[in-house]
Amino acid sequence: MYRLTAVVALLLIVVPFYTGAAVAADSGPTVGTASRTSANPEKFPFPVDEYTLSILERINQAGPYKVPQLPLRIDPVYADTPKELDPFGRLTQPFKRHFLTQMEYTGPGRGIPEPTHVDTVKIGFLGPIEPTVSVATGGKSHEENLGKMMLRGCQLAIEEANAAGGYWRRKIPFELVVRNDNGLWGSSGDEIIRLAYKENVWAIIGTIDGANSHIAIRVALKAEIPVINTGDTDPTFIETNIPWVIRVIADDRRQCYLLADYIYKKLGLNRVGIIRASNRYGRFGVREFRDASRRLERPVPIEMAYFVGQQDFSLELQRLADAQVEAIVHWGDAEDGARILNQMREMGMKQPFFACDRCLLDDFVKIAGQNAEGVVCASPWNPARNDSRLEEFRQKFKARFGCEPETYAAHAYDGTQLLIWAIQLAGLNRAKIRDVLATRRDPWHGVTGDIMLTAVLDRASDAYLAVRENNEWKFYSREDLGLPKEVPARCVQVSQN
């Protein structure tokens, strides 16, 4: 009897989706341009699809007390985790799985009226742009090169939006309010608070460091302000159930899954050692690789941590050599990774070298030189793909800043454009901006590829592998590598009951 009920319930959920009627099946109003019944429909100066119009109508009617009936994303598995990598999956099913159904925002924020006067539409930027000492990052700051590129990506998107007329409702420009997140003792929290309460920004883009990002989103949750993250690949960043946070870069979990598949299934290696930075980025970056190795019955025999900026890695490398590892996975900054690689080769260690996406930065090749040949890095995107949109972005970026954009610039550009799109639709209300972002149904066609979000509003895209071949990085997808991932169809979007 219960099974029958469950099957019927499942069919009620799934059938509308597969017939394309999921959103229409919602008990809320179903409207389009032609049939809209709103007393004062807004005329947008750009195309807006029927689905988005219906979302806007619902959130505009909600007020402070009602929670609008919005579609919620439901994922069949978390983060496209393959069955064989499911925690405890060989042994049992968990009592409860988290992160499969999208969180709602149920507060009164939609009822806050727009301000009567603003000169600009402020967007906060939080990133590591000035060198300092940071407790969170384990000493001297080291991410300014990433943060500055991230800032440039945001600036370019803002400048383009302003050149196109700025915020269309009031004919005023967008303004990027820039803050450094490298300060002492978790000062990123202070910066978010200043952005939220003093600068009155409408949303925040940031940041890169995992600890600072966590601090920032805890503040954002309480202050109720949307945060778009474009540069933190820490898997736990999004595992916090905060409905105000969106990430548009594929995380280390996805990079680790692909590396593990490639190393163990494609190359058939068995003993892989880890060397990582002794900070949050290194610690959490390799966690999924370590877990995946164990679940694939190739446990990591040794994991060595080093201090950021360290020059001599002989102790760590000797331990790895003594453990007779067949390959080494590095998780840390490009400069450290290159120095480790060089020292490995000097010591006669010929093991293949695998690394995280940060080693794709130019500094790695500059320092590693010919040792970089054959190195394999995970990458959250494919910057080598043939895409006119990406090429156009590259040219504009180079013309504006005199250098090539990389991962952090490209993702920041995409995240800022996505945010501006949401503000143009939702208006000057943080909760409504959140709603528009959180309910976007179609992929965002960004320069980093199509951005589709999961139930926790994380980027759903799979990672790539970059192989250094003939002095250039060649990018390979899972399909290119013959490593398809067996996971159920993902990102079903159904109506809220």
Next chain:
Amino acid sequence: MWRAEFLWVMISLLAIGSAWAETASGEKAPNAQLPKLAFGQSVDNVTDDDLPYVYTEWENFTEEDGLPNDHIFAVRCAGEKVWVGTEDGLACYDKKTRKFTVWKEKDGLPWRAVTGIDVDPKTGDVWLALFGGGVARLSGGRFDHFHQLNSGLVNNVVYGIAVEHDNVWCATTAGASRYNTTTKEWTIFTEKNAPMEEIWNYNVFYSPEVNKIFLAVWGSGCLEFDVPTERWKVYLDPDREMEIDLFRDDGIIHVITTAANYVGGALWISTYFGQCRYDGRYWRGFYAHETGIPSDFTNALRARSAQECWMCTDKGLGVVADYATDTYVSYYRNGDDPAGRAEVFRQGRKIKEVPLKTSIAHNFIIAMDFDGDDVWVGTAKGLSHGIGRGYYPGVKRHPEWLDKINAEGKK
């Protein structure tokens, strides 16, 4: 390798199995779909007529009534006064005069957002956690301001505050700080000297009953600090995975904790993934889908006893009204209508729905405190006062509040 996981599963199963074996009811619920009871719970001697106390009288306060702001972050009851921390100011409600006194930045409040309040029982000083502004002490009508640059406060983003003897504990986003008000000494607790896997402190609670401090640390579960010995004890999610709760009742249900209270021999912990209770030997997790509590996303909790705990969720106010009989009450407001309802659940089954002419101010609940038999609730859109006329703990057959509701219904 996976054998390690296998070992962990077996150990957990054994532990949980022994807990079930000692369950008071001792057997499976008659309806297989009903949630299992934990140790100390039984429904053998109760019927649907045995009901917990339901708060049927509510009054609400907003800016129109004198609050500085409707977004309430903290509530603290102290004698005739109710202290209220908001997103833009501090308020004190005098129960005798029914008037609010308000402090904003222009009145000397060091920072607008007040996220935590505690009152020193010895001096009457009011200690304020300021969200991005450090800590303030309101004493003799004057604010003293403590922040990163003039004190040993580890961070200015302070989420919670608690007075323990002569000490004031501050839960900040980068560790905990303890200020000794007599020696003026500050002590900082981070991963360097405390078992914090992460340092993102979210709430702090002092239990005089056991003379312990309980820290809810985002990403690091719950930390217990024994005041006399200065020793720490840690409560972490045993499965160590963010995306699952492996076994029911195997420990703290998630490391993203938001509050911890220890009352009457029971430790209650809230998370953004549900709530749980620990009696020193057995754990019990509370999920919305099997209890009737409005939501798993819990901003804070407040325990009244080992049997009763109030959960501030994003979809309503949930109460473990009587742990022994697995009985819950959830309070809701009906959208734009100030009326609402209370729903009584037992073993996940709704046994009573009570219409409320006036309900809580908003369904997004952030803070609450007890005031004798009354309760004060801070929501994202106003302050609520639940009047506990005739309050009783546990459950009671044919209670007076029900007679009153029935009588009103007949009018």
